[in-house]
Amino acid sequence: MTYVVTDTCIRCKYLDCVDVCPVDCFNEGEHMLVIHPDECIDCGVCEPECPAEAIVADTQPELESRLELNAKYASAWPNITIKRAPPNDAEAFDGMPNKLEKYFSPDPGPGD
Ligand code: SF4
Ligand code: F3S
Numbered sequence: 001m002t003y004v005v006t007d008t009c010i011r012c013k014y015l016d017c018v019d020v021c022p023v024d025c026f027n028e029g030e031h032m033l034v035i036h037p038d039e040c041i042d043c044g045v046c047e048p049e050c051p052a053e054a055i056v057a058d059t060q061p062e063l064e065s066r067l068e069l070n071a072k073y074a075s076a077w078p079n080i081t082i083k084r085a086p087p088n089d090a091e092a093f094d095g096m097p098n099k100l101e102k103y104f105s106p107d108p109g110p111g112d
Helices: 016-020 064-076 099-103
Strands: 003-005 026-028 033-035 055-057
Touching: 003 064, 026 064, 033 064
Parallel strands: none
Antiparallel strands: 003 033, 003 055, 026 033
């Protein structure tokens, strides 16, 4: 198993998760993070740290497409290990439905 970042992260990007991961397996896109499924050691430490509750174990149902998204972009986006300030408008996007369709970007973020 692994943990995955879901589209709940999109445009929230609070970045609390990157501070706690012992193996630095978060990668940064323009609007969300993903977890590298081959590097995650399933410790679960990041899950309760996310204020948006965007991180889940892939044992939850119907997560196959999100796992594929994490695996695909973990290879394409730069690693991030140091927390920065979240976007100024993060709270406006917290809990918004259908963010994948509206706001997903395949572009990389800056990383560390
Ligand atoms: Fe990192 Fe552990 Fe979260 Fe995996 S479960 S991304 S190893 S903090
Ligand atoms: Fe995203 Fe939550 Fe981390 S909003 S950046 S998964 S703390």
